[in-house]
Amino acid sequence: MVRAFRTRMWPIFSMLVCSLLGSSPELAWAQGSAAQTQQQAPSSPAAGQSGAKLVAQMPGPLPAKDYVFPPVATRTLANGIRVFVVNSPAMPAISVRLLLTSAGSVNDPKGKPGIAAMTAALINQGTEKRSAQQIAEAIDFVGGGLSATAGEDSTDIDTTVVKKDFDLAMDLLSDITLHANFRPDELERQRQQLLSNLQVSYQDADYLASAAFQRLVFGDHPYGLPTEGTPGSVNAIGRDDIVHFRDTYYSPNAALLAFSGDISPDTAFAAAEKYFGSWQAKGTPSAASVASRTTSGLHITVIDKPDAVQTQIRVGKTGVRRSDPDFIPLYVADRVFGGSYNSRLNTEVRVKKGLTYGANSVFDTRMLGGSFEASTFTRTEATVQAVQLVVDQMKSMATGNVRADELSFARDYLVGVYPIQTETPDEVAARVLMVAHYGLPADYNQAYQSHIAGVTLEQVNAMATKYFDPSSLDIVLAGNASQFRDELKKAFPGAAYDEIAAAQLDLMQPNLRKYVETVPPSTPEALSQGKEFMLAAAQATGGDALTKVQSLEASARGEAAVGGTQVPVESKIYVLFPDHLRVDTKLPFGDVTQGYDGKNGWLGNPQGSQAVPPEMNVEFARSVLLAGGVGLFRAAVAGTLQAQALGTRDLMGQQTEGVAISDGALEMTIYLDPSTHLLMGARFNQDTQQGKVESVEVWSDFRDVEGVKFPYHSVTYRAGTKFSESTIQEVKFNTNPVPSLFVKPQ
Secondary structure (H helix, E strand, C coil), rough: CCCCCCCCHHHHHHHHHHHCCCCCHCCCCCCHHHHHHHHHCCCCCCCCCCCHHHHCCCCCCCCCCCCEEEEEEEECCCCCCCCEEECCCCEEEEEEEEEEEEHHHHHCCCCCCHHHEEEHHHHEEEEECEEEHHHHHHHHHCCEEEEEEEEECEEEEEEEEEEEHHHHHHHHHHHHHHHCCCCCCHHHHHHHHHHHHHHHHHHHHHHHHHHHHHHHCCCCCCCCCCCCCCHHHHHHHHHHHHHHHHHHHHCCHHEEEEEECEEEEHHHHHHHHHHCCCCCCCCCCCCCCCCCCCCEEEEEEECCCCCCCCCEEEEEEEECCCCCCCHHHHHHHHHHHCCCCHHHHHHHHHHCCCCCCCCEEEEEECCCCEEEEEEEEEEEEHHHHHHHHHHHHHHHHHHHCCHHHHHHHHHHHHHHHHHHHHHCHHHHHHHHHHHCCCCCCHHHHHHHHHHHHHHHHHHHHHHHHHHCCCEEEEEEEEEEEEHHHHHHHHCCCCCCCEEEEHHHHHCCEEEEEEEECCCCCCCCCHHHHHHHHHHHHHHCCCCCCHCCCCCCEEEEEEEECCCCCCEEEEEEEEECCCCCCEEEECCCCEEEEECCCCHHHHHEEEEEEEEEHHHHHHHHHHHHHHHHHHHHHHHHHHCCCCEEEEEEECCCCCEEEEEEEECCCCEEEEEEEECCCCEEEEEEEEEECCCCEEEEEEEEEEEEEEEEEEEEEEEEEEEEEEEEEEEEEEEEEEECCCCHHCCCCC
């Protein structure tokens, strides 16, 4: 749903609408009314004659036309779904919009932003009776549309068709809402597409500045994280996450259904009952509230992007909820400050100073909270000047100095443009759903123009004083910091300053930096506790059965990233404890073998085999330890490695017990489940052909194999991006492989 305060295309749209209303400020060459002009030159010669005097001016606004918000029929079904109908027989099509009021990203699980968006992206990619291709062909054949989008507070599922195809549209809409099957291959396709898009976005200073600003304003609340997720969270999303989200938050008692166009209320209500009447209601959890800001002062965060030639600028703080009583007068006040082309902010930064192509502000209002954001961009050398102008304009606004003419212009525009913004039945339906979703007064749409027209100068200046106070602000700049860093600190000497390299930005972390596992100096207490953790984990993994394992043989299937593309992989692993390893891997373009005999590592393919550098031997030793965790816990019981407790640590959004492991040159951090004590993952710097890369391995799906809990599913991430994923097909213990299996072939 498009929120009233969120508009990025206002410069073009505003100029267009102003000209339509006959009140374009760009045409104001002189002051005064037409009558005054005629009095000044009552006998002016005809245009083009000698002595003619032309005085250009802004024409006065046309009288506001009477506008009556269209009638809306409404009914609530037995399962709780609320139905609205906007009947417009003159329209050739019918639009249907299903608004799921609890299925927004605000309810994404902690540490996994992007699940609501991924669920919406997959909702029309296959059901129990239709494939993604069949759904697409069915709606395309009739020239209709079918889409789903998740926002912060809700998910919209929409369809539009001509009247004769209405039943098909309703069948498709209900099918994807109630019976989407979320095929793993479709999930993976969407994941790779989204990761590709995010890779591009993370090179865009505009995206980085906006995303960081929201994170700083909203903190740990889901509103602070991108709706689409981050590379790390997108990689971590599994099918079970999506199914659980759909089953939890897609519910009729948390749904609004709107019909608009050439459809009667009776027909619409009957269709709602037919296609959604049997949908079972359920309880949906409430989202977490937004914490109020407790810090004051200026907080400047610079995202250093050395290749940038412009600086993206965001200045703002927390705002208001959509249902806040201050919304209407604040909306008008922001129209004066930065919500239009002729606003104070754009006039100062663009028109007078020529520092940008546009500067605007927006109160982004949501169900549980909101933000105020002033936004612009400028050439690098003008960064500090532009920032200072934005802050100065806020200071001026906060004094409550809005003039009567500014207020009149803002009110007249908002009242006059409302009928244009509510021309189509679909636009009317969207406004009806907005009122129902955000709990606004029932007559909100009918009384909107009168409420705008009734805003007084005293109210606007009260809003300006209350909400534009710059004593507490977040300022985010994304650009080449070396070119403005020193000047910026001089201009704002009392501000808290933080600088982050763009390559190190991680929106999941409280400090916005990629997670770096730190190991403090060891203490006797930490070492003793680390040993206890490891022994408890060894016992949970199998105890005596674990220590009896002398070798293991396992086969696995999955995929791995090769040349930027995920390819299918089959592998066979042989381990002879404590230090022998062999991995045979089948790839689409050939077979590869890796081996380690306890002293030397080697790599083989159909063309031959070669030794690997000695410094790579540590990677083979690590692989032996991490083979299902069996080698790791055998070594813990034998007392051949050092384990240091690190306390609670985060692993892909899950809280774990961290333990730092060292064994000679081998160092890594492992993560244990606090309740089961099983091995959940490991983090380490890995030597690769591209140099040192941080790798994270995550294990799940533990199954009993001869008394040992063995993980059947594993995912590996390199530099925050998924590198490989595999599922064990079979595991055997104590098969007694011959030592020559691990020796480099001659």
